[in-house]
Amino acid sequence: MNVLNDERQPTDTCLLCNQRPATQRNSHIIPKFFAKGIFEGTNPRHGTRLSIQGDEQSVQDIVKENYLFCPVCEKGISVLETYCIRGLDKFNDIQYFNSYKTFKRGEFEYFECKILDIKIFNLFIYSIVWRASISNDYAFIPFKLIESDEEQLRVMLQTFLEPTQTALCNKLSDLKELPNHKHVMIRPKKKLRPPHAGLSAVSSSDKSIHQLYLVDYLILYLIEPIKLIYALKEIDNNNLKNPVRVGLGDPEIWKGVNLDFINNFRGSGIY
Numbered sequence: 001m002n003v004l005n006d007e008r009q010p011t012d013t014c015l016l017c018n019q020r021p022a023t024q025r026n027s028h029i030i031p032k033f034f035a036k037g038i039f040e041g042t043n044p045r046h047g048t049r050l051s052i053q054g055d056e057q058s059v060q061d062i063v064k065e066n067y068l069f070c071p072v073c074e075k076g077i078s079v080l081e082t083y084c085i086r087g088l089d090k091f092n093d094i095q096y097f098n099s100y101k102t103f104k105r106g107e108f109e110y111f112e113c114k115i116l117d118i119k120i121f122n123l124f125i126y127s128i129v130w131r132a133s134i135s136n137d138y139a140f141i142p143f144k145l146i147e148s149d150e151e152q153l154r155v156m157l158q159t160f161l162e163p164t165q166t167a168l169c170n171k172l173s174d175l176k177e178l179p180n181h182k183h184v185m186i187r188p189k190k191k192l193r194p195p196h197a198g199l200s201a202v203s204s205s206d207k208s209i210h211q212l213y214l215v216d217y218l219i220l221y222l223i224e225p226i227k228l229i230y231a232l233k234e235i236d237n238n239n240l241k242n243p244v245r246v247g248l249g250d251p252e253i254w255k256g257v258n259l260d261f262i263n264n265f266r267g268s269g270i271y
Helices: 032-039 071-092 094-099 118-134 147-160 165-174 230-235 251-264
Strands: 047-050 056-059 100-105 108-113 182-188 199-203 209-214 217-222 244-249
Touching (some): 032 071, 071 118, 071 147, 071 244, 094 100, 108 230, 118 147, 118 182, 118 209, 118 217, 147 165, 182 251, 230 244, 244 251
Parallel strands (some): 182 244
Antiparallel strands (some): 108 244, 182 217, 199 209, 209 217
């Protein structure tokens, strides 16, 4: 896969801790969990990647980059992912029905995830947004935080990432303040197969609203809190008190929005 960070070497410094050598290879920018829907039902397993020039390429994995992180920081990111992905994925499992509570506000629905810690979930979202911003792969060129916001997320992650879930949980009592941002996560009520969606990243023209299209999930990340529309304020997860909340979209509307996005997309992504 064409990755611009190939010029980095294992002797370079880890971009997260800024201390240890970045010897880790094949680091995913987006957790594999979010992209697996792209490959379901394909034989052989594959997706289609669209370049900036509009050329199509068959791929069997999502973006990975070498020598961004040290193994210690990679492990800390993995701890966040394992914990949060299990919580998100269990929403579809009837065995865990009582772990989720669904609310309806007019035409808008969302669920609360009682088994996810809001602090860990915020670190998880920061880790994805930060990686998308520091990536040099062309798929993430449109997704770029300003340097001060990027550094704020890096310091937050460096401070709290731990190599085990137990160590992470023990440290959470020290987490008392979050960046003054907003972020929401939305998914369809029922996952669509085929997904009728893609994996890509875009930002608004003023760089204050960032969007990650993650097949079955959409993450909106807002640097300026005032720009979060009223209808979504109830599912803003950038807090330390509410349960993790995930918006639920009508499947047909979800499919239409994603298909329009793919048809009009002029960057790069995997579909």
